[in-house]
Amino acid sequence: MVMERKISKEKYLLAAFITLAIFLLGMFLGLVIEGKRLGYMQSVADQQKLEFGSLQLQYQYITELGEEKSCPAVLATFEKYMETLVKSQERLTGYENDAKINKDEFRLLKQDYTQAELNFWLLSKKVKDICKKDVVNILYFYSSDTQCPDCEKQSFILSYLKQKFQDKLLVFAIDETLDIEPMVNILKETYNITKYPSLVIEDKTFSGFVENDAILKEICSHYSNKTIDECK
């Protein structure tokens, strides 16, 4: 028996069209959001420049007028600004990974943030001397390349230690793939960094992944006060 059976061609097409429209809407919204993210990170970067300017001003105030009694206030501000910097850096990394069309712009922003971070690093060394703050600096070199399986673990350990030591520890994370920033290469050469992750704890280089306990021991050896709780 031969008869014509219906094929709802127009429904198949219409359904495909609507499905496509929904996905395009989603993608479009994704791109709009990407633009918003970029704008947001830029405004945060601008704000951080202002904050750093203020910190520098505070540092000058202490050094030039010898106002050392203002040290605690300056240190508190430093800690606060540093914290927001680290948080926005984390966010920026996530946004950069998600980015579809603004990869280069995010890369430039990352350079901006890295400069800010290195500014903080330099300033922290100066403030530490003048305010006699018992604080340990760690330069942490990682690679945002997929070839660094230990980097994630190392980052986790460092952020844990930061939470443990709070204002007694400063961690400056540097993405080694950011070669558009000459400072990154200069630091890599200075500290003889060849593999990732690598740590520089108070000018001493540790190549490759370092266990939590080893870092803890190293940090504690640098404090002038040998009896702080975290090192017991």
Add this chain to the structure above:
Amino acid sequence: MNPVVNVILWCVYILSLYFAVFWLLVLVDKGITKENKKLNRFPPVTIVIPAYNEEKVIENTIKSALTLNYPKNKTEIIAVNHGSTDKTLSIMNKYRDKIKIISIEKMPDERKGAPMNAALKVAKGDFFVCLDADSIPEKDALLKILPHFSEKDIACVLPSMKVDKPKSFWQKAQWTEYLVNMFYKKLMTNLNCIHVAPGPFSVYRTDILRKVGGYNEKNLTEDLEITYKLQKNQYKIIQLLDTQVLTKSPQTFKQLYSQRNRWFKGAFLTTIQYRKMLFNRKYGDFAMIQLPVVIISGILAMTLLLTSMYYALQPRLDFLIKMRTINFDFWTLLKNFSLNFSIFDLNYALIISSVFMLMFSVIIVYKSHKHSNERLLENGILPFLFFFVYYYLIMGIAWLGVTIDLLTKRIQKW
């Protein structure tokens, strides 16, 4: 994120969304037809009760067949004992004067198709109904179903199958599932592409059943196979929503799993058997969308299961590995925990498609309840939510089992 997993996931999203949109279009286009037709004359009907070791329920089933609202002189009841080893036959014999009894041997690889064929051979009715031992049709079922055989090429009319007295959590989830399924099949009626006429109280035209050669006696899902056969021979199948048959459903997860394993395996193997119909224009929408869906739904369910497991477990595992590096010092992390969240962090492409998917699901589920005259949260919110969110995982598990079974069997063969 793993790019392969990502691509697979997006394909799954797109396909699921596509099917949802498609069926919504069917709903919008033709809507749900009213069903209250009246029966003008009473054609002879044969009711078949196939039984294999059903001593506990067979008496009730026979009684429910005897008490259906239909002229007694037009009703023929045939109980088929399929080699039962318990008291089924002796209980049947108590009703010897009211019903016809056939007793046949059971070959090891024979299934329900065999007793059905035995009854089909001798059936005198114009219409042929199977009444499973675990199902109870409403009293007026025949009166409400028969008027729908308005055209000669309508081979089969299906009542709405509902879960009888759901008690366990799984039964309550199935209660919702059945409603939604029946609604989908009602929509399929609009395109004439129903792929299964389930056992409980589906009414057939006897002559058509004979013409297509009756049931396959070895098929795992003989009800699906007979439907494919009807589709292949260009007959029509109609789903009703306002006539109901209550059926027992699996109580535990294990029972549910083995039922679904049998269903899916049967569906998959039968579809392979009828693969020549796939995308064949001669069979209309049945070949274009229904047959592919039988196969694709298995793949969809499995990928969803595997990817959700991956996304549920991978971060946990990752976290544990990381925690080990800091000697599981939860306290320090907890003490200094601060939320670092911005609305820009969300994945909007995913959110948009999820919102639409959810919206479509809500419409379908709402309509399913409305057209079946049931309350939305009849069994409480928990089984409902479970059906809504996690039911596909169960389907994925069953399909995964089917895949493993089929693969290992093939290996044994070679």
